Amino acid sequence: MSALLEIEELQVGFGGRTAAVRGASFRVEKGETHCLVGESGCGKSVTALAVMSLLARGGQRSAKRMSFAGTDLLSLSDREMARLRGNRMAMIFQEPMTSLNPAFTIGSQMTEVLTRHKGGTRAAALDRAAELMGRVGITAPGMRLGQFPHQLSGGLRQRVMIAMALMCDPELLIADEPTTALDVTVQAQILRLLATLKRELGLSILLITHDLGIVARVADHVSVMYAGEVVERAPTAELFRAPQHPYTRGLLSCVPVPGRVQRDKPLGSIPGVVPAIGPGFAGCAFRSRCSHADETCAHEIPRRQAGEAHDYLCRLAPQSAEPQPA
Amino acid sequence: MNVAIEVQNLRCEFRVRTGLMSAEKRVVAVDDVTFSIAPGSVLGIVGESGCGKSTLARLILGLLKPTSGTVLVDGKRLFDLDRKARARLIQPVFQDPFASLNPRRRIKDIVALPLVAQGTFSRGEIERRVGSILERVGLSAAMGERMPAQLSGGQRQRAAIARALVLEPRIVICDEPTSALDVSVQAQILNLLADLRRDLGLTYLFISHNLAVVEHVASEVAVMYLGRFVERNETDALFREPGHPYTRALLESVLTPEPGKGVPDIGLGDAMPDPANIPPGCRFNPRCRIAVERCRHAAPAPMFRAPAGMVECHLA
Ligand SMILES: Nc1ncnc2c1ncn2[C@@H]1O[C@H](COP(=O)(O)OP(=O)(O)OP(=O)(O)O)[C@@H](O)[C@H]1O
Ligand SMILES: Nc1ncnc2c1ncn2[C@@H]1O[C@H](COP(=O)(O)OP(=O)(O)OP(=O)(O)O)[C@@H](O)[C@H]1O
Ligand code: SF4
Ligand code: SF4
Ligand SMILES: [Mg+2]
Ligand SMILES: [Mg+2]
Numbered sequence A: 001m002s003a004l005l006e007i008e009e010l011q012v013g014f015g016g017r018t019a020a021v022r023g024a025s026f027r028v029e030k031g032e033t034h035c036l037v038g039e040s041g042c043g044k045s046v047t048a049l050a051v052m053s054l055l056a057r058g059g060q061r062s063a064k065r066m067s068f069a070g071t072d073l074l075s076l077s078d079r080e081m082a083r084l085r086g087n088r089m090a091m092i093f094q095e096p097m098t099s100l101n102p103a104f105t106i107g108s109q110m111t112e113v114l115t116r117h118k119g120g121t122r123a124a125a126l127d128r129a130a131e132l133m134g135r136v137g138i139t140a141p142g143m144r145l146g147q148f149p150h151q152l153s154g155g156l157r158q159r160v161m162i163a164m165a166l167m168c169d170p171e172l173l174i175a176d177e178p179t180t181a182l183d184v185t186v187q188a189q190i191l192r193l194l195a196t197l198k199r200e201l202g203l204s205i206l207l208i209t210h211d212l213g214i215v216a217r218v219a220d221h222v223s224v225m226y227a228g229e230v231v232e233r234a235p236t237a238e239l240f241r242a243p244q245h246p247y248t249r250g251l252l253s254c255v256p257v258p259g260r261v262q263r264d265k266p267l268g269s270i271p272g273v274v275p276a277i278g279p280g281f282a283g284c285a286f287r288s289r290c291s292h293a294d295e296t297c298a299h300e301i302p303r304r305q306a307g308e309a310h311d312y313l314c315r316l317a318p319q320s321a322e323p324q325p326a
Numbered sequence B: 001m002n003v004a005i006e007v008q009n010l011r012c013e014f015r016v017r018t019g020l021m022s023a024e025k026r027v028v029a030v031d032d033v034t035f036s037i038a039p040g041s042v043l044g045i046v047g048e049s050g051c052g053k054s055t056l057a058r059l060i061l062g063l064l065k066p067t068s069g070t071v072l073v074d075g076k077r078l079f080d081l082d083r084k085a086r087a088r089l090i091q092p093v094f095q096d097p098f099a100s101l102n103p104r105r106r107i108k109d110i111v112a113l114p115l116v117a118q119g120t121f122s123r124g125e126i127e128r129r130v131g132s133i134l135e136r137v138g139l140s141a142a143m144g145e146r147m148p149a150q151l152s153g154g155q156r157q158r159a160a161i162a163r164a165l166v167l168e169p170r171i172v173i174c175d176e177p178t179s180a181l182d183v184s185v186q187a188q189i190l191n192l193l194a195d196l197r198r199d200l201g202l203t204y205l206f207i208s209h210n211l212a213v214v215e216h217v218a219s220e221v222a223v224m225y226l227g228r229f230v231e232r233n234e235t236d237a238l239f240r241e242p243g244h245p246y247t248r249a250l251l252e253s254v255l256t257p258e259p260g261k262g263v264p265d266i267g268l269g270d271a272m273p274d275p276a277n278i279p280p281g282c283r284f285n286p287r288c289r290i291a292v293e294r295c296r297h298a299a300p301a302p303m304f305r306a307p308a309g310m311v312e313c314h315l316a
Helices: A044-051 A078-084 A106-118 A122-135 A141-145 A154-165 A184-201 A212-218 A236-241 A246-253 B053-060 B083-089 B107-118 B123-136 B153-165 B183-200 B211-217 B235-240 B245-253
Strands: A003-014 A018-029 A033-038 A059-062 A065-068 A089-092 A172-176 A204-208 A221-226 A229-235 A303-307 A310-313 B005-017 B024-037 B042-047 B068-073 B090-093 B171-175 B203-207 B220-225 B228-234 B303-305 B309-311
Touching: A003 A044, A003 A204, A018 A033, A018 A044, A018 A204, A018 A221, A033 A044, A033 A212, A044 A059, A044 A172, A044 A204, A089 A154, A106 A122, A106 A141, A106 A154, A122 A141, A122 A154, A154 A172, A154 A184, A184 A204, A184 A212, A184 B245, A204 A212, A212 A236, A221 A236, A221 A246, A229 A236, A229 A246, A229 A303, A246 B183, B005 B053, B024 B053, B024 B228, B042 B053, B042 B211, B053 B068, B053 B171, B053 B203, B083 B090, B083 B107, B090 B153, B107 B123, B107 B153, B123 B153, B153 B183, B183 B203, B183 B211, B203 B211, B211 B235, B220 B235, B220 B245, B228 B235, B228 B245
Parallel strands: A018 A229, A033 A204, A033 A221, A089 A172, A172 A204, B042 B203, B042 B220, B090 B171, B171 B203
Antiparallel strands: A003 A018, A003 A059, A003 A065, A221 A229, A229 A310, A303 A310, B005 B024, B005 B068, B220 B228, B228 B309, B303 B309
């Protein structure tokens, strides 16, 4: 298998003050689901937006390498990028309301994507839109196509976004929290649909989610981000069986599981918050919250190998222990 | 009167035009819902996307007028109260703090807004209250000086909670307050909401898709389907012995963090319900695995379910 998307040492900053992504590297193989997880604000969405060349104004990206299906994304012109975007690589945004235009109906927004990239008639595009809406579990697509975004519930809007991203049969789908607004039965339906597309059409998926239940069930590989860095990468089963980075261990220990929650106790959480990281920050960004931290953690941290495709960024030697609170 | 919220026969319809030529359709978003919440307790609401949870929340907040039915908050009819009085009684926390916080104002001004809108607080009093609520939700004074975009998702949600609590309301309506947050920050926010409830005696209506979260925070849970409560009970009982087939389907769809198990197909079919076209009989019957003939023409009436709940199913 060759990598469909390859990111090496991605850096993204905003106006020289915030270093939002600090040297993130990962690759998405063809036909795999790669999950990106991590604390709120660690740079997951910014990473995805950098790949799509959709960073907000003031955002600067640089990378050693950033390629999609052999094409160097860093050297593409805006027009060439616009031809890929929504077409061969599509994205489902974290906030559906910010990416749906309130002034246009669902139908006109969905058909526009297809006719712009692939041509064809509006009627054919409407048929395709209705078919995809059915597949993401929207009934009465005819009625929904004529409605405006504010007339739909949060979950309907999210499903419209998913259907819209699939309009052009993309090779890579970047999905940023695609099911947060959905109930668990619809979530399961959408995840099964994505699995089918992956199996039948070889779709590759970069899935950003904070739901570790989803990660466990659908991911082939996982990258864990913390404060702008990928601090651990592993095949899914290995990550859950033998997490190495203290942040990953902490994260896995705070997942509440129905039927196993203790109602009168507070939920487990990792104490503290992500520190503000300016340019020139050195050492491990987790050290203010890590129970294993010592003075060496303020210096450069080695990337250690814990398995063939499993590495992590921490001074501690690999362990085969079960997850434990950090 | 010992109820914080009392909702009687609440109904809300939207008229939807589906095209220039086509006829208007009626979407029944909330269909004859009746319940009450005791002061200091938490009613969790779960249910299908689009089943009417947020609409119910907006009705209870007075942001939307019901087609029929009444809402009593703290014993008073919601629509007899003016906006200011309502704001002192009941406040919302929504899912997306980014969309609900004005991007061009400092956090401390956003949090002060409900106090300013009352028009009865002095400058000093406003400053004092804002300072103390920010501290209570774990935001430093320096954070109060920032703009929303300069905070993380978790910090923004703390700011939204501070804004909701600054008037010291009795009741807080939480519509997916932690859906946008990672598990660790989610836990911090839920622990904060639990502490505030205990210390200030608050009552919550808590909408969430995360069943583990609902199990943890709610004293009672209602399951909503196509605009109706189809089951309601004390939390432990509902999770241990769900009575309605839809409740069971929800519980079976939860993805526990166990690699290799894949995504279950619980056999609900892919045909989602359509609120503009509610099926006759039991509204769940087209998707129900155990439906019998009777389910296709007779709607089940609410029946008592031990220890303190109800269920709407012929076979429960
Ligand atoms: N337009 C912007 N200007 C300045 N800073 C920004 C901008 N967009 C993002 N950031 C900062 O970049 C960092 C990473 O943000 P990002 O949205 O990628 O987080 P995330 O990992 O997606 O978090 P979440 O799980 O909450 O969605 C944050 O500290 C954020 O405040
Ligand atoms: N302003 C409106 N105009 C027309 N229909 C509306 C309007 N607001 C809501 N609806 C419809 O009412 C139904 C219930 O919507 P609501 O937002 O209450 O669902 P929800 O249970 O909160 O869903 P979700 O879990 O997806 O947020 C949906 O079919 C929705 O399309
Ligand atoms: S490098 Fe040090 S501070 Fe960082 S995670 Fe490892 S032990 Fe903890
Ligand atoms: S009444 Fe019939 S169709 Fe409805 S939930 Fe019960 S068994 Fe299923
Ligand atoms: Mg994000
Ligand atoms: Mg909603």
